[in-house]
Amino acid sequence: MKAAKRLTRVIVLVVVVSLCAGLPVHAVAKPKVDLSKGIGGDVAFASGLASCQIGSTSYKTLTQALKAVPGRTHTTIKLLGDIVVASECTITNKQITFDLNGHSLTFNSAGDFPLTLTKCTIDYTGAGTLQVMSGQSVGLTVDGGSCTLTHVDSGALNAGIWCENGAKLTLNGSAKETNGNSSCIRAGERSSVTINGDVSATGGTPVGLYVIGGSTAVVNGNITAGGEGIHVASSGEGNLPRNANSQVTVKGNVTCGSYVEAVGNPVSVHITGNLTCTKKGWGAVYVNGGAQVTVDGVITSAGSYIDMGIPGKPDTDYETKTAKDFTTPTTKQDYKTYTNGQSTVWVGNAQAPAASQDADSTDASVPDAGPADNSTSSSSATQVATPASDSQKPLPSSSDPTRFNTKILFGILAGVLFIAAATVLVITVRRSRKQPVK
Numbered sequence: 001m002k003a004a005k006r007l008t009r010v011i012v013l014v015v016v017v018s019l020c021a022g023l024p025v026h027a028v029a030k031p032k033v034d035l036s037k038g039i040g041g042d043v044a045f046a047s048g049l050a051s052c053q054i055g056s057t058s059y060k061t062l063t064q065a066l067k068a069v070p071g072r073t074h075t076t077i078k079l080l081g082d083i084v085v086a087s088e089c090t091i092t093n094k095q096i097t098f099d100l101n102g103h104s105l106t107f108n109s110a111g112d113f114p115l116t117l118t119k120c121t122i123d124y125t126g127a128g129t130l131q132v133m134s135g136q137s138v139g140l141t142v143d144g145g146s147c148t149l150t151h152v153d154s155g156a157l158n159a160g161i162w163c164e165n166g167a168k169l170t171l172n173g174s175a176k177e178t179n180g181n182s183s184c185i186r187a188g189e190r191s192s193v194t195i196n197g198d199v200s201a202t203g204g205t206p207v208g209l210y211v212i213g214g215s216t217a218v219v220n221g222n223i224t225a226g227g228e229g230i231h232v233a234s235s236g237e238g239n240l241p242r243n244a245n246s247q248v249t250v251k252g253n254v255t256c257g258s259y260v261e262a263v264g265n266p267v268s269v270h271i272t273g274n275l276t277c278t279k280k281g282w283g284a285v286y287v288n289g290g291a292q293v294t295v296d297g298v299i300t301s302a303g304s305y306i307d308m309g310i311p312g313k314p315d316t317d318y319e320t321k322t323a324k325d326f327t328t329p330t331t332k333q334d335y336k337t338y339t340n341g342q343s344t345v346w347v348g349n350a351q352a353p354a355a356s357q358d359a360d361s362t363d364a365s366v367p368d369a370g371p372a373d374n375s376t377s378s379s380s381a382t383q384v385a386t387p388a389s390d391s392q393k394p395l396p397s398s399s400d401p402t403r404f405n406t407k408i409l410f411g412i413l414a415g416v417l418f419i420a421a422a423t424v425l426v427i428t429v430r431r432s433r434k435q436p437v438k
Contacts, residue, residue, distance in 0.1 A: 074121075122149075166189060213244055219250045264288075308345075
């Protein structure tokens with residue numbers, strides 16, 4: 001009787017283990033934290049796990065980690081899950097590298113300034129995203145120092161990105177602004193901006209790129225804007241430098257509602273692709289004060305071709321040049337030269353498509369309004385992949401190697417237990433036979 005009971009228990013154990021062998025094994029979902037109180041908040045993962053770490057020290061919130069970073073000492077903060085900072089965050093005099101570790105760090109606030117960096121050095125390493133979204137006044141503010149992010153997607157009133165006081169910004173992805181009365185990127189006071197993706201300013205008549213006061217900007221992608229595609233000037237606002245060398249280079253196409261505008265000397269704009277102005281009543285290019293604009297591709301305009309400010313006259317006084325009003329001999333090989341003796345525009349000798357000769361027609365070569373999502377930019381520039389969310393990740397299938405190996409392991413264990421049970425049963429039966437019957 002006792003032997004039968006022991007056998008029954010062993011068989012039940014073997015059955016349970018065998019059933020477990022057939023169950024799918026799922027990875028633990030990566031944690032997600034919402035720092036709803038911003039830099040002053042103290043919100044941890046719901047699971048109680050740490051959100052990030054510095055060296056071997058873990059922190060429940062990014063707030064705690066940022067406070068632990070000593071001033072002007074380079075520090076690496078490693079993400080342990082996706083983090084969303086849901087209110088205004090200001091970082092001053094910090095040198096931080098975010099080890100994204102396959103996760104995303106998003107500053108997404110409905111407040112005026114989601115992320116403000118003052119005299120900081122901020123960059124990232126590893127796969128993942130480091131991005132700024134939303135914002136009522138300015139999405140990302142960089143006041144001096146340097147900053148490297150992946151994306152900025154803003155609907156701010158003044159600018160999606162605001163750089164000043166010699167700031168250096170690198171964006172390894174797209175920049176988007178959806179407020180119709182704003183600028184996607186504003187660079188002033190000898191700042192420098194590099195965008196390794198597309199620039200999009202939609203929702204009305206916003207400016208794509210606004211560069212003043214001796215600042216420089218390089219866009220390794222296309223610019224699309226409802227208003228001016230580019231505004232660049234040697235002088236600036238308030239105490240900004242006067243007669244400073246402001247430069248813009250766009251390694252792609254520019255599509256805008258109104259001008260590419262360049263004012264002052266020395267000021268230069270170089271567009272390696274095509275320039276398209278879509279609204280009547282506006283020229284494709286406006287230059288004044290000795291500025292220079294170079295367009296390697298084709299200029300297509302629903303309004304005038306090139307407008308040039310008249311020396312010594314108000315900005316409202318200008319002369320218009322058609323595509324046929326170029327000067328000979330040219331002052332730049334392989335380009336047509338348009339000049340009034342002060343400002344100059346060079347246009348590549350490429351012939352415009354037949355359809356572009358009609359200002360009311362649609363140019364088939366005009367790029368679209370840019371990607372609907374900043375993680376899928378059509379630019380040829382290097383993009384930083386955004387990790388899929390947990391809801392997008394497929395569960396392990398029956399052919400998943402992790403599940404397969406686990407099944408083998410449990411099968412072997414079940415076999416070992418079965419052999420052990422059989423051995424115990426045989427020994428028990430033999431002993432029972434040797435005992436005398438009472």
